[in-house]
Every structure is written in C-alpha cells, then in structure tokens.
Amino acid sequence: MNMPATPGNPEQGPAVWSDLEQCRFKVARRSFVDPDILKDEYRTIFDKCWLYLGHESELAKPGDFVTRIVAKRGLLFTRDAQNKINAFFNACPHRGAQVCRERMGNAKSFQCFYHGWVFGSNGVLKSQPGSECYPADFNKDGQANLVAVPRMDSYRGFWFVCFDRNVQSLPDYLAGAKEWIDIVADQSEAGMTLVGGTQEYQIRANWKLLTENSIDGYHAINTHATYVDYLKNSQGSMSPVPFEGTGYDLGNGHAVIEYRAPWGRPVAQWIPLWGEDGKRELDKVHSRLVERFGKERADRIAFSNRNMFIFPNLVINDIMAITVRTYFPTAPDAMQVMGWALAPKEESPWARKYRLSNFLEFLGPGGFATPDDVEALEQCQRGFENMLEAPWSDISKGMNKEKVNYDDELQMRAFWTQWQKNTQARASAGVKS
Amino acid sequence: MSTVFADVTREQVEDFMFLEAEMLDEWRLKEWLSLFTADGAYYVPATDVPPNASPDTSLFYVADDRFRLEQRVERLLKRTAHAEYPRSKTRHLVSNVRIRARKEDELDVGAAVLTFRTKMGLTETYIGSYRYRIVVEDGRLLIREKRCILDMDGLKPNGRISIIL
Numbered sequence: 001m002n003m004p005a006t007p008g009n010p011e012q013g014p015a016v017w018s019d020l021e022q023c024r025f026k027v028a029r030r031s032f033v034d035p036d037i038l039k040d041e042y043r044t045i046f047d048k049c050w051l052y053l054g055h056e057s058e059l060a061k062p063g064d065f066v067t068r069i070v071a072k073r074g075l076l077f078t079r080d081a082q083n084k085i086n087a088f089f090n091a092c093p094h095r096g097a098q099v100c101r102e103r104m105g106n107a108k109s110f111q112c113f114y115h116g117w118v119f120g121s122n123g124v125l126k127s128q129p130g131s132e133c134y135p136a137d138f139n140k141d142g143q144a145n146l147v148a149v150p151r152m153d154s155y156r157g158f159w160f161v162c163f164d165r166n167v168q169s170l171p172d173y174l175a176g177a178k179e180w181i182d183i184v185a186d187q188s189e190a191g192m193t194l195v196g197g198t199q200e201y202q203i204r205a206n207w208k209l210l211t212e213n214s215i216d217g218y219h220a221i222n223t224h225a226t227y228v229d230y231l232k233n234s235q236g237s238m239s240p241v242p243f244e245g246t247g248y249d250l251g252n253g254h255a256v257i258e259y260r261a262p263w264g265r266p267v268a269q270w271i272p273l274w275g276e277d278g279k280r281e282l283d284k285v286h287s288r289l290v291e292r293f294g295k296e297r298a299d300r301i302a303f304s305n306r307n308m309f310i311f312p313n314l315v316i317n318d319i320m321a322i323t324v325r326t327y328f329p330t331a332p333d334a335m336q337v338m339g340w341a342l343a344p345k346e347e348s349p350w351a352r353k354y355r356l357s358n359f360l361e362f363l364g365p366g367g368f369a370t371p372d373d374v375e376a377l378e379q380c381q382r383g384f385e386n387m388l389e390a391p392w393s394d395i396s397k398g399m400n401k402e403k404v405n406y407d408d409e410l411q412m413r414a415f416w417t418q419w420q421k422n423t424q425a426r427a428s429a430g431v432k433s
Numbered sequence: 434m435s436t437v438f439a440d441v442t443r444e445q446v447e448d449f450m451f452l453e454a455e456m457l458d459e460w461r462l463k464e465w466l467s468l469f470t471a472d473g474a475y476y477v478p479a480t481d482v483p484p485n486a487s488p489d490t491s492l493f494y495v496a497d498d499r500f501r502l503e504q505r506v507e508r509l510l511k512r513t514a515h516a517e518y519p520r521s522k523t524r525h526l527v528s529n530v531r532i533r534a535r536k537e538d539e540l541d542v543g544a545a546v547l548t549f550r551t552k553m554g555l556t557e558t559y560i561g562s563y564r565y566r567i568v569v570e571d572g573r574l575l576i577r578e579k580r581c582i583l584d585m586d587g588l589k590p591n592g593r594i595s596i597i598l
Contacts, residue, residue, distance in 0.1 A: 103481060195490070195491065196482055196486070196490070196491045196492065197478070197479035197481060197482045197486070197491040197492030197493065198480075198481050198587070199492060199494065199588075200479075200480065200481075200586070200587025200588065200589070201588035201589065201591070201593065202588065202589040202590045202592050204590065204592065223515065226511055226513050226514050229507075229508070229511075229513075230504050234500070234504070334590075337592075338587075341492045349489065349490075352490065353489040356488060356489065356490075356496070357496070359492065360488070360493060360494075360495065360496050361501070364494055365494055365591075365593040365594050366477055366493070366495035366593070366594040368504070368508060370593070371516035371593040371595040372515040374516065374592045375516040375595075378592075382553075
C-alpha cells in the first residue's frame with residue numbers, strides 16, 4: 001500500500017501520519033472536529049468523487065422516480081419514458097423551487113407548483129404557463145430543462161453520480177472494488193433488488209467514524225458481546241465455523257475484509273435453525289452457484305462474508321444479510337445515514353423472510369448490534385473534545401505482519417491514505433504545508 | 434380482578450397501557466415481558482413503508498417474535514448493552530387510547546405515543562402511534578402484538594431505537 005512515511009514531528013505534519021519502521025499509523029483527531037476540514041472534505045472529496053445515488057431496482061418501471069439527498073444536494077433520480085436512467089438537481093430552472101417533493105413514486109411529468117412549469121421525467125421542459133411571454137426559441141439551448149448531474153454511471157445495478165465533470169470513468173474509479181461488487185451481484189441470476197423500506201438515521205459523530213466502523217473486524221468481540229450472546233442463546237443459529245479472514249486494499253481508498261463467520265447466510269450458509277427444508281433450499285442455491293461459477297467461486301460467494309467500503313461513503317456489507325449503506329456529513333459531529341437490504345429478486349419467500357430476520361438481528365438502529373456501534377461512534381466524538389491534549393488516534397493494528405487478518409486495520413489505513421491524498425489536511429490548524 | 438373479554442372497557446385497556454409504560458420507564462423489563470402472550474410480537478416498521486407492512490417482505494427497524502423479544506430484554510439488562518449503559522431515562526406518554534374493533538378473541542387498540550429518551554445531556558423524542566392486538570387470558574389482558582408506527586422521517590436526530598418504544 002502506498003502509505004505516507006512521515007517521520008519527524010507529527011504535530012507539524014499531515015493529519016494522517018505514519019512511520020513504517022515503527023509500524024505506527026496515526027490520525028489527527030482534528031480531522032473529526034474541525035469545521036475547516038469538513039469544508040475541505042466537501043471541496044476535495046464529495047465534490048470530486050463518484051458517490052452512490054441508488055440502486056436500479058428502485059426504478060423498476062418507466063416513470064419511476066426517487067428523490068434523495070446526496071452530499072447535501074437534493075437529487076431527482078428517474079427512469080424516463082425511453083427507459084433511460086437520469087439524475088437531475090431537484091430545482092426548477094425558473095426560480096429554484098424543488099420540482100418534486102415526494103420521496104418516491106411514478107410520474108409522467110413533474111410540475112413545479114410555484115409557477116407551474118412542467119418537466120418530463122427526462123428533464124425536458126414540456127410547458128410553462130404564459131409561454132407567449134417568452135421567445136419561441138426560449139429553450140433552444142436546453143437552459144430551461146432540469147439541470148442534469150454532470151456525470152452518472154452504473155456498475156452491476158449500483159448507480160453513482162459525480163459533481164465533477166472531469167472525473168475519471170466509474171470503472172477506473174472503482175478499481176479493485178469491481179470484482180468484489182461482482183461477488184455480491186452474482187448471487188442472483190434475475191438481478192439483485194432492494195427490499196422495500198429504508199433505515200434512515202442520524203449519528204452524532206463524524207462520518208469517517210462510520211467508515212472505520214463499517215470495515216472494522218476488531219471491535220466485534222467487545223462492542224457486540226450481546227449479539228454473540230444472542231447467537232449462542234438461539235438454538236441452532238450458528239454453524240461450526242470460526243471467525244477467520246483477511247483485509248484487502250482495493251485501490252483509490254476502497255477496501256474490504258473477507259472472512260468466515262458462524263452465522264447463517266441466505267446465500268448460502270446453512271444453520272440448524274433453518275431445518276431440513278432450509279437445507280434443501282440452500283443446497284439448491286449453492287449447486288446453482290457451482291454450475292455457474294465452479295466450486296471455488298461458488299464457495300466463496302456462499303460461505304464468505306464481506307464488509308466492503310467504496311470511497312468515500314458507500315458500504316456494501318454481505319454478511320448475515322446484505323446491507324447497502326451510504327452516509328454524508330452535515331456537520332463535523334453529525335452524519336445522515338441511509339441503509340437498505342439487498343436481496344436476489346428470485347429468492348423464495350422463505351429465504352426472504354429469514355434474510356430480513358437476520359438483517360434485523362444485527363443491523364440497523366433497532367438491531368442487537370448497530371445501536372452499540374452508534375454509541376461507540378458518539379463516544380469517540382465525545383472523546384475528541386480532548387483533542388488539544390490527546391490529539392491522535394491509532395490505526396496501526398497489523399502493520400507488523402506480512403499477511404493481515406480481517407481484524408487488523410489495513411483496510412482503514414487504505415481509506416485514510418486516500419483521504420489524506422485528497423484533503424492534504426494538516427495535523428494542526430495554522431500549520432502551513 | 435378477573436376480566437371477561439366481552440366486558441373489557443377502554444378504561445381497563447388504558448390502565449393496562451399506562452402500567453406497561455410505567456414498567457418500561459422504570460426498566461422493569463422482565464415484568465414487562467410478562468404482559469405478552471406466549472406468541473407475542475413487537476414491531477417497529479421503517480418510516481417509509483405502509484403501517485400494516487409485513488416484516489417478512491419489508492425492512493423494519495424492529496420485528497421481534499416472542500423469543501427475540503425475550504432476548505432483547507435480556508440484552509438490555511446487561512452492562513454490555515453499551516447503547517443503554519449507563520441506562521437512559523425514558524418517559525412514555527400514552528394518549529388517545531381507543532378500542533378500534535372487537536374481534537372474536539382480541540381487541541384492536543390504537544393510541545398515540547410520545548417517548549422521550551435522555552442520556553448524557555441529550556433528550557431525543559420518538560413520536561408515533563401504537564396498534565395493539567390485546568387478548569384476555571385467565572382473566573388478564575395480554576399483548577399478542579404491539580406495533581409502534583413512527584410519525585417521523587427516519588430516526589433524526591435519534592440514531593437508534595435502543596430502548597423499547
């Protein structure tokens with residue numbers, strides 16, 4: 001991994017500091033609290049990188065639309081009558097009001113209620129009251145159409161946008177993460193779909209704490225002790241598989257941990273709780289994977305878990321269920337989080353039921369684990385109030401090893417290294433680079 | 434006092450729900466569990482699905498059958514339930530209680546609920562309605578299903594439902 005080696009006085013250096021010989025990797029806590037750093041993050045990360053917008057299954061039919069906030073912009077995500085997927089800024093080109101105020105739905109057109117301009121789901125102005133007061137060629141250059149997001153592309157059903165027209169292509173940006181998204185997308189022949197229902201919440205903590213937490217194999221034993229107790233108490237909810245695996249740096253700040261774990265996976269690790277019928281069903285799912293991909297890849301898809309992070313703010317965790325999670329900061333100490341459940345379209349009602357049950361046991365603000373993560377993140381943020389006298393966080397676990405474990409911190413170092421590259425942040429305010 | 438199903442009044446249902454709220458606010462969670470039937474369930478749907486959505490096909494915040502409800506209580510009473518250690522202070526205000534329908538063996542009860550959770554100097558509010566399926570067993574009112582439908586756009590600013598709503 002291309003890590004900055006920055007010996008010397010860390011206080012004078014970059015916010016992300018490492019010493020490869022001493023196996024130390026530190027992050028200045030200023031990075032989590034300083035409003036100037038948040039401004040720089042918007043300028044150098046959220047305004048520049050590909051950001052997750054939504055999943056193609058959310059727009060199943062022509063006319064389907066979703067409104068969603070992405071990095072503080074209100075976007076309108078549509079499938080138009082020609083079946084093309086679009087993303088517009090949800091602001092009337094006339095005087096700026098949001099043209100769509102619904103969360104989701106199906107519409108042939110969007111009428112701005114303020115003065116009545118009407119736009120097709122392809123963003124083109126269809127009519128405006130009092131059009132005789134405008135020249136006949138008023139919209140010849142399209143300046144009265146909804147403004148499209150500068151760049152938009154998808155990979156295996158995941159749609160991304162970028163506010164920087166000159167960004168590299170999405171496939172290049174995704175780098176090594178593509179083959180890991182494939183492993184998730186390949187779980188279905190009919191295509192993956194989001195299950196209805198969004199978990200939306202706010203955490204009073206810096207957004208980067210959720211990045212760290214989402215790919216942290218180290219905290220589970222402590223933070224999630226009660227979840228492990230729960231698995232032990234539930235008759236037949238574990239298969240005899242130890243926790244073991246590895247972390248990978250996927251380039252461009254993306255990272256993943258892949259590991260085996262004892263919980264059941266709807267695709268396709270059986271647990272006794274699911275009974276003989278469940279075993280038959282999961283065997284069928286697994287055999288089909290073997291037919292499609294051969295045994296090695298099928299086993300990997302079915303039996304391995306993946307916590308995947310796509311820089312800067314997308315998490316796809318393929319664990320006891322699959323969650324897609326994105327988040328963005330609204331203040332140095334506040335983020336908005338959206339989480340969904342992803343599933344194969346063709347899975348049986350039985351599998352869907354167990355998938356959602358599995359999801360809720362662990363994941364989300366009402367689960368047996370996520371609330372404790374939220375607590376941990378908020379407690380870190382409180383701890384950072386001491387940053388003048390206790391200025392550094394340590395992220396060096398596993399630096400002294402050739403082969404890292406899933407519960408080391410290599411994947412977080414991959415994130416932080418990219419973050420430093422983008423922001424060029426300094427450890428102390430007022431120190432010029 | 435033994436209750437006969439056909440004679441259950443709104444006042445009795447209200448008393449029952451007020452008692453339930455008190456048990457939750459005093460963290461008497463094991464006693465609270467005893468207010469549920471052996472097949473009792475507790476649900477909190479996501480805020481963007483229909484109020485009567487099924488947890489088998491839609492993503493919820495909470496969908497507990499009796500076993501998981503027992504486990505939730507067990508978890509919340511541990512020191513290692515970090516989100517609730519030290520325990521938050523809560524206050525459930527239950528109002529607008531109404532028996533919406535009397536079915537063969539259960540009451541369909543609706544109510545409004547406002548729950549405050551205070552921890553470490555911050556107070557969060559959960560606003561919603563309750564729908565209960567209440568039965569009478571051995572002269573006692575018991576909850577067969579409790580559903581809390583949040584009148585909120587997601588959980589903002591509250592990042593979790595670590596208490597029982």
